[in-house]
Amino acid sequence: MYPAYMGESIRKVEASRERRLEETRPRVGDQEKAALLTEFHPDFIKEGMRELLVGPNRGEPTPNEVAALLEGNSRVNPDKINLGKVDHDVDVLVIGCGGAGASAALLAQENGAKTLLVTKLRLGDANTVGAQAGTQAADRSNDSPAIHYLDTIGGGRFDNIPELVEALVRDAPSVIKWLEELGVNWDKNPDGSMHELSGGGASRLRLHSARDYTGLEEMRVLRDEVHNRCIDYLEFSPVIELVMDDKGQVAGAILVNLETNELTLVRAGAVIMATGGAGRLHIQGFPTTNHYGATADGLVLAYRVGAELIFMDTMQYHPTGAAYPVQILGQLVTEKVRTLGAQLVNAEGEQFIMSLEPRDVVASANIRECRHMKGITTPTGELGVWLDSPMIDLLRGEGTIARELPAMVRQFGRYNIDITKEPMLVYPTLHYQNGGIKIDPDGATTIPGLFAAGECMGGVHGRNRLIGNSTLDIFVFGRRAGKAAARYAREVKLGALTLDHVGKWQAELKEAGITESRPATPLLLPNYARQPDDYLADYARKTLSSGQIKVA
Amino acid sequence: MAKQKQVAPEVHMIDVYVMGKRYQVPEGLTIMTALEYCGYRLIRGCGCRAGFCGACATIYNLKDDSQLRYDLACQKTIEPGMYLVQIPFFPSAKALYNLEEIEPTAESLLALYPSLLTCFGCNTCTKTCPQELEVMWFMSDALRGDIREVANRSFDCVMCGLCAARCPQGLVPYNIALLCRRLYGRYLAPTSQHLEDRIAGIETGKFDAELEELEKMSQDELHRRYAERDIEPAYTKQS
Numbered sequence: 001m002y003p004a005y006m007g008e009s010i011r012k013v014e015a016s017r018e019r020r021l022e023e024t025r026p027r028v029g030d031q032e033k034a035a036l037l038t039e040f041h042p043d044f045i046k047e048g049m050r051e052l053l054v055g056p057n058r059g060e061p062t063p064n065e066v067a068a069l070l071e072g073n074s075r076v077n078p079d080k081i082n083l084g085k086v087d088h089d090v091d092v093l094v095i096g097c098g099g100a101g102a103s104a105a106l107l108a109q110e111n112g113a114k115t116l117l118v119t120k121l122r123l124g125d126a127n128t129v130g131a132q133a134g135t136q137a138a139d140r141s142n143d144s145p146a147i148h149y150l151d152t153i154g155g156g157r158f159d160n161i162p163e164l165v166e167a168l169v170r171d172a173p174s175v176i177k178w179l180e181e182l183g184v185n186w187d188k189n190p191d192g193s194m195h196e197l198s199g200g201g202a203s204r205l206r207l208h209s210a211r212d213y214t215g216l217e218e219m220r221v222l223r224d225e226v227h228n229r230c231i232d233y234l235e236f237s238p239v240i241e242l243v244m245d246d247k248g249q250v251a252g253a254i255l256v257n258l259e260t261n262e263l264t265l266v267r268a269g270a271v272i273m274a275t276g277g278a279g280r281l282h283i284q285g286f287p288t289t290n291h292y293g294a295t296a297d298g299l300v301l302a303y304r305v306g307a308e309l310i311f312m313d314t315m316q317y318h319p320t321g322a323a324y325p326v327q328i329l330g331q332l333v334t335e336k337v338r339t340l341g342a343q344l345v346n347a348e349g350e351q352f353i354m355s356l357e358p359r360d361v362v363a364s365a366n367i368r369e370c371r372h373m374k375g376i377t378t379p380t381g382e383l384g385v386w387l388d389s390p391m392i393d394l395l396r397g398e399g400t401i402a403r404e405l406p407a408m409v410r411q412f413g414r415y416n417i418d419i420t421k422e423p424m425l426v427y428p429t430l431h432y433q434n435g436g437i438k439i440d441p442d443g444a445t446t447i448p449g450l451f452a453a454g455e456c457m458g459g460v461h462g463r464n465r466l467i468g469n470s471t472l473d474i475f476v477f478g479r480r481a482g483k484a485a486a487r488y489a490r491e492v493k494l495g496a497l498t499l500d501h502v503g504k505w506q507a508e509l510k511e512a513g514i515t516e517s518r519p520a521t522p523l524l525l526p527n528y529a530r531q532p533d534d535y536l537a538d539y540a541r542k543t544l545s546s547g548q549i550k551v552a
Numbered sequence: 553m554a555k556q557k558q559v560a561p562e563v564h565m566i567d568v569y570v571m572g573k574r575y576q577v578p579e580g581l582t583i584m585t586a587l588e589y590c591g592y593r594l595i596r597g598c599g600c601r602a603g604f605c606g607a608c609a610t611i612y613n614l615k616d617d618s619q620l621r622y623d624l625a626c627q628k629t630i631e632p633g634m635y636l637v638q639i640p641f642f643p644s645a646k647a648l649y650n651l652e653e654i655e656p657t658a659e660s661l662l663a664l665y666p667s668l669l670t671c672f673g674c675n676t677c678t679k680t681c682p683q684e685l686e687v688m689w690f691m692s693d694a695l696r697g698d699i700r701e702v703a704n705r706s707f708d709c710v711m712c713g714l715c716a717a718r719c720p721q722g723l724v725p726y727n728i729a730l731l732c733r734r735l736y737g738r739y740l741a742p743t744s745q746h747l748e749d750r751i752a753g754i755e756t757g758k759f760d761a762e763l764e765e766l767e768k769m770s771q772d773e774l775h776r777r778y779a780e781r782d783i784e785p786a787y788t789k790q791s
Contacts, residue, residue: 027783030775125599125607139750142784146762153766154778162767170763173750183651183734185703185741192742198786205784211707216604220711221737224730228648236595258595291600327582327629331602341787356786395787406708410683411603414627528585529593
């Protein structure tokens with residue numbers, strides 16, 4: 001239920017609705033887009049970024065919150081780690097089990113590799129499950145991989161790596177089929193054709209959805225298949241450092257049991273990083289749509305062995321995070337709401353942007369309206385604009401919202417907001433890491449033995465990802481990395497295991513004079529617990545921080 | 553912070569009980585954020601924090617009402633006098649199978665999940681479901697082998713496992729429903745010819761030339777082609 005004071009603005013939205021059904025907004029041109037982004041997009045706030053002081057991307061602008069972790073101290077003292085006692089000896093180690101990690105593990109095993117899948121939380125606890133709208137694949141007769149390519153490059157501000165985009169659009173239809181053969185239920189028309197929808201920045205109807213639970217549907221099927229194929233896995237066991245060999249190849253990892261602090265050493269012919277994103281760093285103070293474990297761990301681990309990162313200066317702020325009620329602040333209001341026809345409307349009931357522009361453009365426009373005092377202020381001081389969901393049933397027939405958006409109806413219904421009758425209040429929320437670990441089309445990073453897939457890798461989306469291209473890339477590059485890593489692991493001859501890179505890294509931090517001021521990383525989990533007063537005596541603190549990993 | 557805070561929130565504190573111990577927390581929090589406000593740093597029982605992953609399935613009751621209630625901790629707003637616990641883990645059975653070797657029939661379901669036969673219709677599963685799905689009804693659909701209907705009715709399942717945790721007969725409705733959805737997608741959903749055609753086209757190199765042209769194109773030309781591309785309308789108006 002909205003507070004009474006919002007009633008006046010809601011009535012304006014209702015009053016203009018009939019007129020707006022016929023009203024179209026012009027597309028945003030190159031120059032207008034550049035001006036809008038520069039003035040309002042968080043990527044362009046200079047104080048939000050700084051140059052990295054150490055590592056392969058030294059000198060490149062990076063969000064402050066990410067930079068602090070990339071420059072972090074190792075959690076392990078190499079002198080205290082016994083590399084002679086290997087607990088798991090495998091061909092391929094997959095780190096992370098969202099859509100990318102699960103696909104990589106399935107393909108690695110299928111290609112003959114003895115595979116171990118390790119994850120920080122449970123299998124499937126990943127941003128994949130929260131992805132609602134759909135997965136892109138150019139499979140209709142008026143569409144083509146080339147049109148998908150052009151949409152993706154244009155949305156990415158023309159910076160995308162061409163070979164990666166080519167891989168993305170070429171593999172897309174076969175990924176849809178692969179998922180269906182594993183039992184994913186796509187929304188279909190009675191004749192069997194896919195029921196496909198438009199999306200921001202997509203010039204064709206290309207989104208394959210499963211109601212508004214697309215990522216959940218994909219993930220629960222893949223997780224089930226990981227079980228069925230008896231792939232070995234360890235849950236609640238994040239990696240805290242990669243292990244190399246004396247030939248400069250990545251050759252395994254050290255895991256920690258989150259509950260007991262016990263360490264586990266894995267030797268692996270190849271390692272696939274599939275650790276996801278960074279939303280829980282709350283860059284520039286934004287709330288996030290991301291799951292609890294999205295803390296950039298994979299970036300930190302890869303960076304420390306010398307892997308190059310790309311496009312770390314761009315984050316995606318999803319235009320429509322919930323601004324009200326406070327219980328779901330920053331949680332995702334799927335782009336499918338706009339795809340189905342809902343417009344963004346300011347406090348005066350006026351449209352201010354073509355709602356299906358790419359996300360960076362729409363997010364900037366939402367921020368502009370609020371900054372120009374055309375937003376609504378919530379009782380807790382948040383700002384937002386209206387997303388006029390009731391339009392959908394007017395445009396597409398009664399019952400469309402209930403059928404296409406059950407998760408959204410359910411989520412807002414819990415707080416007595418009926419989105420079939422009332423608009424939703426939204427504001428941009430931190431959603432996605434556009435950049436990440438640099439890869440080639442097989443998922444190989446710049447360091448031998450290390451592969452990457454999913455949100456932790458970068459390049460394919462340029463500086464702004466389109467809707468439905470991440471629940472595509474996780475499968476495209478997860479599968480490619482799984483296959484390539486299995487092949488690589490068959491050939492590779494590992495040398496003696498070493499943690500020399502950790503010593504070198506710490507020396508680099510020391511030289512830069514930042515050892516004391518940087519945290520121990522990877523972060524592993526955010527800390528939302530209210531902190532008690534610090535009462536510890538120095539000797540007590542010392543016993544707490546002996547070589548062990550104190551997460552909680 | 554990207555936004556300007558304009559109104560100071562007025563905070564009312566309410567009593568909740570965590571593992572029986574009383575805490576005062578600001579009203580309006582969810583069960584999950586209330587636990588964090590009390591000082592708990594979560595490892596178990598916390599996943600997407602947005603109602604999709606099922607990690608935070610929880611039970612609670614109220615100070616003066618002992619009836620157990622069920623919900624997702626990340627979505628449920630706290631109420632005065634709530635008794636909260638965490639259910640960190642609940643083991644439940646999952647049959648292992650090769651989807652390529654089973655048929656979409658009632659016999660397959662019963663072979664993998666024989667406990668299905670023992671359901672006596674108490675409806676506890678339905679009352680337990682935080683997604684408010686008709687669990688007992690899709691279990692009876694499963695018994696009849698109506699796999700399509702199970703897939704449809706169970707579709708919004710987040711696989712939190714509360715139904716299995718409370719079933720007096722040891723059924724695992726969420727895993728049985730997943731099996732049905734996978735069988736539906738694999739065997740019963742109508743096939744998409746346009747998808748098959750497109751995959752064949754890509755494999756035979758039909759799109760290679762256009763893609764190669766785009767990859768080699770100058771930035772200026774790419775910008776022009778992007779700006780001039782035609783956009784298919786998002787929807788055609790209902791007549």
